[in-house]
Amino acid sequence: MPTLTINGAPRTIRSTPDTPLLYVLRDELGLNAAKYGCGLGQCGACTVMVDGQAVFSCITPVELVADRTVTTLEGLGTREHPGVLQQAFIDEQAAQCGYCIPGMMMRAQALLERDSDVSDAAIRAELEPHLCRCGTHMRILRAIRRAADAMGRDRPAKTSEGRS
The missing domain is CATH 3.10.20.30 (Beta-grasp domain)
Known part of the structure; x- marks a missing residue:
C-alpha cells in the first residue's frame, strides 16, 4: 500500500x-x-x-x-487556529456559497508562498483558472492582499539585490 x-x-x-x-x-x-x-x-x-x-x-x-x-x-490551519490566508478570508467575508473558495485559497496560498509581494494583476492572473459565480470577487482580492501583507511582514526584507 x-x-x-x-x-x-x-x-x-x-x-x-x-x-x-x-x-x-x-x-x-x-x-x-x-x-x-x-x-x-x-x-x-x-x-x-x-x-x-x-x-x-x-x-x-x-x-x-x-x-x-x-x-x-x-x-493551512484549523477552525480554532486558522492560517494567515484563512483568517484573511474570514475577516473579509470573502466566501459566499463556498464551493470554489477552497480551490481559490489553495492557488492563492501557492502564489503567496512564492512571493507575498504580489500585485492585483498577479493575483487575478493566478486565479484565472477558477470558475466562480458568487459575486465576492472584490472581497477575495482584498483577502489575498490582506494575507500577502501579513505574510510579507513575517519575512525578512529584501536587499537591493533581491536577496534576504
Whole structure:
C-alpha cells in the first residue's frame, strides 16, 4: 500500500495508482475541502498544492504524488487556529456559497508562498483558472492582499539585490 505525505503527515492509502488524488483525499482520507466540480481540470474547485504548486486534484493520478508533499486547505490551519490566508478570508467575508473558495485559497496560498509581494494583476492572473459565480470577487482580492501583507511582514526584507 502506497504512503502519501498529506498536510505534513504520512498517510497509507488503499486506492489504485490511477485513482484521481481528489477521490483519495475525499473518499479515503475524509479531507473534504477540495471539491468535485467538473472532473476535467477546468473549474478549479479541486485545487490542492503539490510541492507548493497548485494542481487540479481531479485529473492528477495518485501515483504522481507518491514521493511528493500534498497540502489541502485543512493543512493551512484549523477552525480554532486558522492560517494567515484563512483568517484573511474570514475577516473579509470573502466566501459566499463556498464551493470554489477552497480551490481559490489553495492557488492563492501557492502564489503567496512564492512571493507575498504580489500585485492585483498577479493575483487575478493566478486565479484565472477558477470558475466562480458568487459575486465576492472584490472581497477575495482584498483577502489575498490582506494575507500577502501579513505574510510579507513575517519575512525578512529584501536587499537591493533581491536577496534576504
